[in-house]
Amino acid sequence: MNEQLIETHGLSKSYRGTPALRGLNLAVPRGSICGFLGRNGAGKTTTLKLLLGMLRPDAGEIRLFGEAVETEASSIAARRRIGFVSEDKELYPFMNVGQTIRFTRPFFPGWRRDLEERYLELFRLPLGKAVPKLSKGMRTQLMLLLAMARGAELLLMDEPTSGLDPAMTEDILRALADSAASGETTIFFSSHQLAEVEQICDRVCIIDEGQAVIDGELDELKSQYRRILLVFDGLPPRELSGLTGIDHLRQRGRTASLLAHGDVDTLVEHARSLGPNSVEVRPVTLKELFLDHVRGE
Amino acid sequence: MNLRINFSSGVPIYLQLMEQIKHAVETGAIRAGEQLPTIRKIAEELTMNPNTVARAYRALEREGIVEVRHGLGVFVAGPQSSAAKTAEIRKAGEVLRSAMEKGMALDLSESELRRVFEEELSRLQEKAATTKRQT
Numbered sequence: 297m298n299e300q301l302i303e304t305h306g307l308s309k310s311y312r313g314t315p316a317l318r319g320l321n322l323a324v325p326r327g328s329i330c331g332f333l334g335r336n337g338a339g340k341t342t343t344l345k346l347l348l349g350m351l352r353p354d355a356g357e358i359r360l361f362g363e364a365v366e367t368e369a370s371s372i373a374a375r376r377r378i379g380f381v382s383e384d385k386e387l388y389p390f391m392n393v394g395q396t397i398r399f400t401r402p403f404f405p406g407w408r409r410d411l412e413e414r415y416l417e418l419f420r421l422p423l424g425k426a427v428p429k430l431s432k433g434m435r436t437q438l439m440l441l442l443a444m445a446r447g448a449e450l451l452l453m454d455e456p457t458s459g460l461d462p463a464m465t466e467d468i469l470r471a472l473a474d475s476a477a478s479g480e481t482t483i484f485f486s487s488h489q490l491a492e493v494e495q496i497c498d499r500v501c502i503i504d505e506g507q508a509v510i511d512g513e514l515d516e517l518k519s520q521y522r523r524i525l526l527v528f529d530g531l532p533p534r535e536l537s538g539l540t541g542i543d544h545l546r547q548r549g550r551t552a553s554l555l556a557h558g559d560v561d562t563l564v565e566h567a568r569s570l571g572p573n574s575v576e577v578r579p580v581t582l583k584e585l586f587l588d589h590v591r592g593e
Numbered sequence: 594m595n596l597r598i599n600f601s602s603g604v605p606i607y608l609q610l611m612e613q614i615k616h617a618v619e620t621g622a623i624r625a626g627e628q629l630p631t632i633r634k635i636a637e638e639l640t641m642n643p644n645t646v647a648r649a650y651r652a653l654e655r656e657g658i659v660e661v662r663h664g665l666g667v668f669v670a671g672p673q674s675s676a677a678k679t680a681e682i683r684k685a686g687e688v689l690r691s692a693m694e695k696g697m698a699l700d701l702s703e704s705e706l707r708r709v710f711e712e713e714l715s716r717l718q719e720k721a722a723t724t725k726r727q728t
Contacts, residue, residue, distance in 0.1 A: 329642055470640045477633040477643035494600040498642040515605035515645065579603025 299326045299362060301450050301482045302347065307356035308506075309342055316342040318506035319356065324484050324499065329476050331493030332486040334503035335590050340486040343503070344454055347484075348380055361449070379443025381436065381453040387427045393438060394423035397445075406447035411475075415441040418471055433464035440468065444475055451475070453485035457492060465489075469496045494582050502589055509589040514582065517557075521580040524554040524564060526572040533570050539563060544588045555580065555588050594622055594630075598639055606641065610649040615658060618669055625671040629659060656680045 302324035309317045317339045324330045334340050345351040346358060349371035358365045360374040387396060401407050416423075419437040430438065436456055443451055451472075457465040469492060475481040487493050493500060494514065502510035510517065521543075526532065532552040537545055541563040544555040556563050560577065568575055594617045598609050617623045632650065636643035650667055653659045657680045660670045696706050 328644060466640060470637055473636045473640055473643060474633070477636050491601060494606075495640060496642055498644040515607050515648070518603055518605045581601055581603045583601070584603075 300324065300359070301326050301361055302484060303357075303359040304343075304346075305357045305359075307343070307346065307358065308354045309339075309346060309351060310354055315506055317346070317353075317356075320503065320506060321508055322501055322511060324482060324501075326482050327476065327479055328499045329472060329483040329497045330485075330499040330501060331497040332484060332501050332503065333488075333490070333493060333586060334486075338503045338590070339506045340503060341454060344380075344452055344486065347452060348378070349375060377449045379446065379448030379451045381439045381443055381451065381456050387435065387438065389426075389428045392424055392426045393421050393430070396427060396438065397423075397442070400442050400446070404446040408445050408447050411447075412441065412445040414474075415444060415471060418474070419467060431464075433460040433468075436460065436468065437464075437471075440471060444471075444481065447480075449481065451481055451483045451485070453483070455486055455488065457487070457489060465492060472496055490583050490586060500582065502586055504590045510585060517582075517585060518579060520557040521585060522556055522560045523578045523580050523584065524556060524560070524567060525574075525576040525578065526552045526554070526567055526570075527574045528552070528570075528572050532572075535570060536567070539566050555584070596635065596639060598641060600641070607645050607649040607652065610635075610646065611653055614649070614653060618658060623669050625669050627669050628665075629667040629669065631666060 300323050302322060304320050304322040307317050307320040307322070308315065320339065320343060322343070332340055332343070342351065346353055347360070349365070349368075361377060363370060363374070365371050365374055388399070391399060397412060401412075415437075419434070419441065421434060421437060421441070425434075427435070427438075440451075440453075440456070457468055460468070472483055472485075473496060476483060497514055499512065500510060500514050500517070501508055526536075528550050530550060532547050532550070536547075536552055536554075541556050541558060541560075542554050543557060546553045554563070554567070564575060564577060594614070596610065596613050598606055598613075600606065602609070614623075614629070623629065629650075630638070632643050632646045635641070635646045650659060650661065654661050654667075657670055660668050662668060693706060696709065701709070
């Protein structure tokens with residue numbers, strides 16, 4: 297049940313001395329949809345390339361489907377079970393949609409005709425249309441169809457909805473929800489769209505400067521994290537920054553804004569003892585979590 | 594049942610879903626014994642994560658609001674369902690515990706507390722009996 301399909305420990309990778317990943321720890325359990333967030337250059341694409349065996353790590357360990365990926369053979373074995381939907385969407389330009397599907401089918405003995413038909417219907421893809429004439433969204437949908445129909449257990453996607461209109465995005469998210477509901481697919485995708493991650497993911501991983509700063513169940517994070525707003529008579533007392541349990545502290549004039557998780561009640565009690573005029577405790581959105589963790593102070 | 598989720602709020606999504614289903618049961622939009630949509634259906638209709646829907650259903654089952662009949666689906670539990678009863682008893686226990694703790698803080702002994710509890714209980718029973726007679 298809680299089997300991890302993706303696991304990395306201390307994963308590091310540098311390009312000509314510039315570190316892209318600095319000890320990334322990641323865990324994606326079977327059946328989940330995990331959103332992979334981070335600023336440009338945070339290490340998202342490098343991580344995906346390492347998982348796909350397109351790059352070799354400098355240090356650290358990758359485990360896919362519970363097995364360590366150490367050799368070329370083990371990487372190939374894992375990749376048979378992975379579908380990859382990339383930004384640069386490699387499809388043959390001289391084929392149309394139907395030809396692409398018929399061409400791909402025989403390569404995969406586990407091809408699922410039922411899924412092929414289901415996603416053709418869901419995406420309303422025009423079978424006769426030539427691949428170069430497809431819109432960006434249709435191309436993504438075709439790649440998604442191919443990845444799902446070949447029976448991939450793990451779907452890796454690099455910004456699958458970037459540049460797509462809202463209706464197209466919704467169709468793709470619905471396909472992801474549908475495939476996760478079957479219990480057969482685990483999905484890990486990078487994105488810049490916080491809204492779509494909130495909507496479709498049960499887990500999020502936020503990466504910053506090559507390390508995971510947040511990795512967990514989205515609803516758990518929302519339950520654990522709180523924003524505490526304090527207003528003082530004058531400047532917030534210096535003791536405030538010394539309180540334990542504060543993840544981030546921002547001060548503006550007479551107000552202080554604290555991001556905290558875990559034992560928030562105790563922290564609020566301690567903050568109260570510093571004599572603020574008002575104390576307000578609010579839930580935290582994914583957007584706040586993201587911005588507080590990747591901006592630094 | 595008209596479900597609407599605010600995905601960008603800080604309130605956990607499974608809690609939002611639970612509240613809305615509870616509301617639908619309370620207002621009679623769905624009634625005891627009626628079937629709720631499948632996990633897949635809700636996930637597709639709202640375009641949301643199926644595991645989150647499953648989590649809401651599990652929590653509702655623990656609270657005795659719904660019953661999962663394996664292989665058949667999820668149904669609104671009857672008012673007499675044993676799980677609902679257990680949840681109510683637990684809730685009552687919590688309310689009473691804090692009242693009793695307050696009593697203890699007033700330095701009441703165990704037997705004094707018990708007397709207070711029984712007196713209040715019989716008073717409530719009397720009151721219930723009189724209102725019944727009147728109607």
